[in-house]
Amino acid sequence: MPVLRVALDLPLHRLFDYVAEAASTAEIGLRVRVPFGRGERLGVIVDVQDGSDWPLAQLKPAGEILRDLPPLPADFFRLCEFASAYYQAPFGEVLLQALPVGLKRLDPPTRRNTRAAKSTPPVAAPELTEEQAVAVNAIDPAAGFAAHLLHGVTGSGKTEVYLRLIERALAAGQQVLLLVPEINLTPQLEGRVRARFPDTGVVSLHSELAEAARERNWRAAFAGEASIVLGTRLAIFTPLPRLGLIVIDEEHDPSFKQQDGMRYSARDVAVFRAHQLGIPILLGSATPSLESWANAQSKRYGLLTLHERANPEASLPAVHVLDTRKMALQEGVSAALVAGIKERLARGEQSLVFLNRRGYAPVLACPACGWISRCTRCAANMVLHLADRRLRCHHCGCEHRVPKACPTCGNQDIHPFGRGTQRLEDWLKEQFPEARILRVDRDSVKSRKQWEVMLERIHGGEADILVGTQMLAKGHDFPKLTLVGVLGADSALFAADWRAPERLFAQLMQVAGRAGRAELKGEVLIQTEYPDHPLYAALVAHDYPGFAATLLKEREQAGFPPYAFQAMLRAEAPEMADSIAFLQAAAALPVIAEHENILIYDPIPMKMARLANLERGQLLAESYSRPALQAFLPCWREAIAGIKAPSKLRWHIEVDPFEF
DNA sequence: AGCACGCCGACT
């Protein structure tokens, strides 16, 4: 009797075998109901064989094979195998995570009708600039795998390059996968794609889509009915029968990295997928990740540069650094910035004040006894939100009412320290009573709908001053915006996380790009206590390549990625001592000595040591050789699984870790 | 991960 090898959604690094009455390799890739333990589960048939490693008599008979969906193809399995091996994640988990929830249910779902899209005339393609044409022509779809980095400042017309390449792929009968960091923050990109290709099936795939819509879109993509798939990181695992091109917009964006479950980088998985299929991949950014930049410098990736803004009238904004040590500040705002805003108000132009800290104030404190509003569950301060008079922990989400007096000494005179967007908004309202001020952060914009309404109001000229967090920095064209002020950026300069400067540069570059996109000249004022920091010098000079070269040199000297390859073992338990003891045991395992070129650091508490009542530690494993690290990790993982630990202890391995 | 079985404290 044939034996089915079945992948199940379990945290186990193995497959399960079942006997089937009649099955052939034609069934590989189909879903199957199988008895498991005392219940039943849905799995995916990964192989059909004559025998099994297990005693045949112990194999249970497989249940119904579901045939409402064509079999998942071999290249999809190979993609999941790669991710599973690379990220040390169980194969079944990787595989089933790629399916919409409806397809993971035991009962075959009822099929829904897909409605036909109505046809509208396509929006005409604008003429390409010379640099755009060079970029488009550099990518040869017939040449097989090639990765290209498209480096272009905001407004240089990267999207038009994507659209031309998409057009070409569509003409060749191929599907295109376009990945974006957060689809809800860039509704206009989706609009642009649909407007340009009105007769082509365009579907979006992201986590905020309702279950039914996500399944419908996934099916359309898998069936090859949709030729353009526009999605967030999770879309990289969609099986696409005719995939011919992958485009990753804002490739540096941290949201391509999944931060829970399987901690994968959708960008890296995408490069593997393109390589596996022998198709081109285009990575676009104004501030590429150092990894991609290094790959372009070493010619592993092609480098395509758009130096100029597509609209020649729109010059790059003038960036000025304001040394706040030499000036009096009012509520953290310099007189120069106030004057700049005043000027814009008089001219009927918009200003944006960027402060990447939401809430009213980051902490509430008692000057008499030194009490501060700490979260009881996390190693973090509770942020004051004055709008609803609550203290909120931005890490675990717990919150409570603002106390009227100090909880420890009873002092009535407790005050907020520091500034968030709400406080800034209040102060700006006092300063500019005649101005219309709009605050844009996760507290004021909670849904895609609200975000669209907000964008419309900004575009419609309903706001004179925008106050906001990095939400405001994401790819938007505000034609009347001519001044950007940046507050409180310095803290990232000296952060323990060595990736912080790279992120700050990208963020500031992005927010600076909001200023002066049309015919109006833009100005950016950055308030800092470190005006001579090379990061600000690079911003003033609009010199990403110079800044990247400096950072890469530092990374090389320090032996950091991309010059070293890392994996982080993290443990969390109610007591830090248990987490650290576990990590110490992992650091002392004999498998480490059995592998060459593996360096294990000492266990340390994480920067956010306590989160939601769990105390967390981490242990870094490093190698100068990617293959050496990859050979080591599965052995290490297995040995770690054998360590005796308190039952409440949880652990995971993160390959290519982000947070330090 | 679930979900069993399996041995020690406070309840009808």
Next chain:
DNA sequence: GTCGGCGTGCTC
């Protein structure tokens, strides 16, 4: 005397 705590072991 039982209900139930979660410690450990297994799932083809």
